[in-house]
Amino acid sequence: GDSVTQMEGPVTLSEEAFLTINCTYTATGYPSLFWYVQYPGEGLQLLLKATKADDKGSNKGFEATYRKETTSFHLEKGSVQVSDSAVYFCALSTGGYQKVTFGIGTKLQVIP
Amino acid sequence: DTAVSQTPKYLVTQMGNDKSIKCEQNLGHDTMYWYKQDSKKFLKIMFSYNNKELIINETVPNRFSPKSPDKAHLNLHINSLELGDSAVYFCASSQDSGNTQYFGPGTRLTVL
Numbered sequence: 001g002d003s004v005t006q007m008e009g010p011v012t013l014s015e016e017a018f019l020t021i022n023c024t025y026t027a028t029g030y031p032s033l034f035w036y037v038q039y040p041g042e043g044l045q046l047l048l049k050a051t052k053a054d055d056k057g058s059n060k061g062f063e064a065t066y067r068k069e070t071t072s073f074h075l076e077k078g079s080v081q082v083s084d085s086a087v088y089f090c091a092l093s094t095g096g097y098q099k100v101t102f103g104i105g106t107k108l109q110v111i112p
Numbered sequence: 113d114t115a116v117s118q119t120p121k122y123l124v125t126q127m128g129n130d131k132s133i134k135c136e137q138n139l140g141h142d143t144m145y146w147y148k149q150d151s152k153k154f155l156k157i158m159f160s161y162n163n164k165e166l167i168i169n170e171t172v173p174n175r176f177s178p179k180s181p182d183k184a185h186l187n188l189h190i191n192s193l194e195l196g197d198s199a200v201y202f203c204a205s206s207q208d209s210g211n212t213q214y215f216g217p218g219t220r221l222t223v224l
Binding site: 032034036038042043044045046049087089093095099100102104105107 | 116152153154155157160168170202204211212213214215216217218
């Protein structure tokens with residue numbers, strides 16, 4: 001079956017540090033890939049997505065590139081802020097009536 | 113304008129009681145979902161409806177029963193609540209199954 005593997009965390013960084021959260025996947029066919037973010041006390045919201053190989057999703061300074069050859073979709077940001085503290089979920093969808101598969105979530109804490 | 117709303121936001125109840133959580137979306141989406149998030153932030157899909165028809169029914173106790181009176185609403189009824197049901201329950205919707213999901217703010221259920 002489909003699966004998503006991401007680092008467990010928590011990840012603690014100082015403000016302005018570089019962020020990478022690794023995500024790899026296993027899926028049949030050609031899935032769409034997503035990063036969702038959950039701020040404290042809120043529901044998940046889409047951060048970025050990519051629907052085919054070599055696509056780069058980007059939003060709010062975050063980026064991730066769909067790498068088919070390594071089955072990866074790592075999340076990066078060049079300079080994190082305290083306001084980026086949240087839980088980040090990698091997810092995939094193979095479309096149709098298949099469920100979206102989420103990773104376990106990675107908690108990011110940014111300290112001033 | 114709230115896209116996906118849930119009521120109530122907090123629900124505290126005794127073991128053995130029956131309770132319901134309501135969800136409404138005003139996005140015109142065809143597909144709605146219920147997820148359970150445990151204390152470690154792990155997100156597990158429970159049910160999915162497309163145009164009022166059940167399309168995903170994961171392995172959850174039959175004490176949980178979803179009801180979709182129309183495609184804008186998906187309610188969750190829970191019978192004979194148990195301590196292990198304590199979690200945050202999220203409703204979500206998407207235009208077609210597998211696409212970007214829009215989450216509600218969550219309902220924190222505490223069973224005493």
